[in-house]
Amino acid sequence: MASEQSTSRSADLELGRFLHARRNQTRPEQVGLTKGTGLRRTPGLRREELATLAGISIDYYVRLERGKETRPSPAVLDALARALRLDDAEHQHLRELAALAARYAAEPAPPTSPTVRPHLELLLETMRPNPAYIISRSMDLLAWNPGGLALYAGLADWPATQRNLARYLFLHPTARTLFPDWDHQVRGCVARLRALAGTDPDASDLTGLVGELLLKSPDFATLWERYEVAGRKKVHKTFHHPQVGDLTLSAQSMHLEGTPGLRLSAYAADPGTPDHDAMLLLDMATERSAEQPDPQPDPQIEQQPRRQS
Template sequence: MSEGTELGRYLRARRARITPEEVGLPAGAGIRRTPGLRREELATLAGVSVDYYTRLERGRETNPSPAVVDALSRALRLCEDAHERLHDLAELASGRYTQPQPTTEHTVRESVLRMLEAVRPLPAYVVSRYNHALAANPAARRLMPGLWDWPPEQRNLTRYLFLHPVGRTLYQPWEENVTKSVAHLRAVGGADPESPELAALVGELLLNSPDFARIWARYDVGERGGGSKTFAHPKVGMMTLTYEVMTLARTGGQRLVVYQAPPGTADEAAMLRLEPAARAVAGPSGQEGERT
């Protein structure tokens, strides 16, 4: 077992990514044995003693005040999501964290399934807190070839990105997309750090994907919002689509993701080729869904 707490591991990982020059400190002479900032440098920037900070990293101090957490966040130059993650880990280390109640987060409401049909021909799907694909309309199934051929319990978008041969080529650039997906897992994991589902997924990917292990160790944190993605799709070719992410109420973290493209563009034409011709006979997209 690795030393210390998850809070300590997070602090070490983030400290290693900050150079002295970034925070206005001289690099010093000779070769630095420590990647990033030394403990004493970060402690000085945060206004805490070196001994106190060392005990935080090693898990011997487990009750930092919110003011100390904020000071460490500023010293580490954390973004908003990473700052919230640091507070979550401090709560967890102190024992003040309250375990969320179990939810039916893999059950998609009928009203949401009807929404997936209502937005056609736009590709749309529903994912769980930990990126498990729960339901999709026909265009969304065709957007991610091979994902829906997996058994329902394996249909996870992060798993698809790292372990499916199409998933490793579909999203361009691949490294940027998988980094964001892993950062999302880090962010939502702070809300339920004891989740068996998350532990099983991370354990599988650490074992089977050196790329995942490398990116997971960076401790990047970021919630997924809207944006754009470029696809090198094996059937319809290159296209860049914008997407919106909407959190569904009373679902334990389910999100509805809808893609679109500007009207009259080549991107829209490629996207529309994902929609099957026999739309009139298609019913609401159930959670098991059709295979593509």
């Protein structure tokens, strides 16, 4: 019972946290208001300004933000979304948070299994030399072909149980030089984790990772507070790879049927191009080093308990 009450309270507060974060990041001039001459104590909209724009009372809005009002009507949610200039993904996230707070939402999905079926591992192998891998909803790397692992330079230096793409982006020293658009990559990464945490705040496969990154990465902590949930995905990704040089690959990610929470990501380049040649070199170089033993755990990375399959 205590656990259920804790989860319910987390859901109540998450709706308020999202509204607070979006309000702080909405500048008055974005919504047609003037800053005025007085000193503003908030970087974005004041509570009374947002309430007025949404056509609700300031008292009601304060209750929403503090988690004391958990059943806003669809009309109120739509009005708040318009006032805050939310995009479609953010608007949908607001609806999901409200449904969760009002206990209308279905039970959160269980954490994804760390076990990948053999036919999926075979699929990854048949995709060579195209880099491909399978990740969990919290971005644990669960299966890969040689190029899929080697694409993230230095990730193979970590033991398999520590290979997580969010951890790599923020804690691996190579990540910032591997991605010329590192800032864009990490914003999308945090937005994805934030969206998951908002609708499943006590997810066991997420809380440990987020706690670790909040402790070890000031960049992650700053982005986490922004509460962005709509990362902008790119059709192409550029890598400044220490082994094969610069390469730009088309990227595709998809859910896997019958495996809730798991996603397959794959990369490709047009045959005969320098990018394709670099991709071939990466696959061959990785195959030659495949006989090396699994590295020992890095003491700088928090040890994650081995999950049972």
